[in-house]
Amino acid sequence: MGEVISGKKQKKVPRSSGGRVNRWTSTVSTRREARAFWVFISPWLIGFVCLTLGPMMYSLYASFTNWNGIRAPEFIGAANFIKMFTGDDKFVTSLINTAIYTVVSVPINLSVALVLAVLLNCPFRGKTLFRALLYLPSVCAGVAIFIVWTNLFNPYQGFFNYILAVFGINGPDWLQSPQWAMPALIVMNVTFCGSTMLIFLAGLQNVPEMLYEAARVDGANLFHMFFRITLPMISPVIFYNLIMSMIGALQIFTQPMVMTEGGPIDATYVYGLHLYNNAFRYYDFGYACALSWVLFVIIMVLSLGVIRSSDSWVYSEGRQP
Numbered sequence: 001m002g003e004v005i006s007g008k009k010q011k012k013v014p015r016s017s018g019g020r021v022n023r024w025t026s027t028v029s030t031r032r033e034a035r036a037f038w039v040f041i042s043p044w045l046i047g048f049v050c051l052t053l054g055p056m057m058y059s060l061y062a063s064f065t066n067w068n069g070i071r072a073p074e075f076i077g078a079a080n081f082i083k084m085f086t087g088d089d090k091f092v093t094s095l096i097n098t099a100i101y102t103v104v105s106v107p108i109n110l111s112v113a114l115v116l117a118v119l120l121n122c123p124f125r126g127k128t129l130f131r132a133l134l135y136l137p138s139v140c141a142g143v144a145i146f147i148v149w150t151n152l153f154n155p156y157q158g159f160f161n162y163i164l165a166v167f168g169i170n171g172p173d174w175l176q177s178p179q180w181a182m183p184a185l186i187v188m189n190v191t192f193c194g195s196t197m198l199i200f201l202a203g204l205q206n207v208p209e210m211l212y213e214a215a216r217v218d219g220a221n222l223f224h225m226f227f228r229i230t231l232p233m234i235s236p237v238i239f240y241n242l243i244m245s246m247i248g249a250l251q252i253f254t255q256p257m258v259m260t261e262g263g264p265i266d267a268t269y270v271y272g273l274h275l276y277n278n279a280f281r282y283y284d285f286g287y288a289c290a291l292s293w294v295l296f297v298i299i300m301v302l303s304l305g306v307i308r309s310s311d312s313w314v315y316s317e318g319r320q321p
Contacts, residue, residue: 063290080290094274102249117200138194203237
């Protein structure tokens with residue numbers, strides 16, 4: 001209408017370039033954030049490549065060689081793996097002992113840690129002190145503590161046999177007995193469940209209180225609330241602790257090394273000891289690398305199995321097991 005009245009065509013006003021400016025600014029900001037990310041992560045990334053990934057790849061190569069750690073590796077193909085599965089009785093013994101230790105110690109540790117966490121989650125005076133005392137052994141765990149435990153298991157002057165003697169029981173030789181050496185290590189390992197207990201405690205404190213209140217209104221008792229509410233709600237924490245405990249148990253080394261050196265009669269000769277002996281006593285680094293990769297595959301397969309099974313028993317928001 002205006003064009004007809006004035007007799008001239010009005011010039012079109014160009015659209016604002018603010019949208020393009022905003023997109024350009026956003027792109028620049030994103031690139032800056034990406035650069036900052038790589039700058040800050042570069043120390044870890046360099047350390048991972050140089051100190052973890054690089055040695056892992058070299059150990060994979062060394063597992064196919066005859067290498068004593070001094071002279072250059074000599075490629076021998078799959079000879080180390082053939083020797084492992086056909087001509088090494090210690091390999092089978094160490095694998096069986098490690099499996100026994102893992103199958104027995106992991107459920108016991110998780111159960112004891114969960115019970116302690118449930119008790120420490122109850123309101124009572126001094127619970128902070130008890131939490132600190134129960135966590136303390138995990139902080140102090142090391143060679144010195146294992147030497148102390150060796151003295152506690154002493155068949156003549158040890159604390160455990162002294163307590164048993166008070167009740168008229170003749171205590172076993174513990175670390176000197178093929179039947180009792182492995183149970184002694186498992187019993188000792190229970191005292192180092194403080195870290196697992198704290199993780200369970202954190203999971204328990206995140207369970208909504210309204211769920212328990214609704215259950216009490218419906219007449220549920222403590223037994224029902226524990227198995228129908230508590231366990232399902234902390235199942236992600238159980239899953240995490242199970243994975244970490246299993247990996248730690250399969251890699252056990254320091255305890256039998258310090259306390260029994262794999263004896264008596266190879267009763268505590270675990271996989272980690274076999275790997276260490278081949279590398280640093282027999283100087284067969286190629287064979288030790290092959291042993292380490294077999295252990296890696298075992299841990300990976302078992303971990304993936306637990307992860308695959310988690311869909312049926314681990315609770316997550318929006319999906320029930």
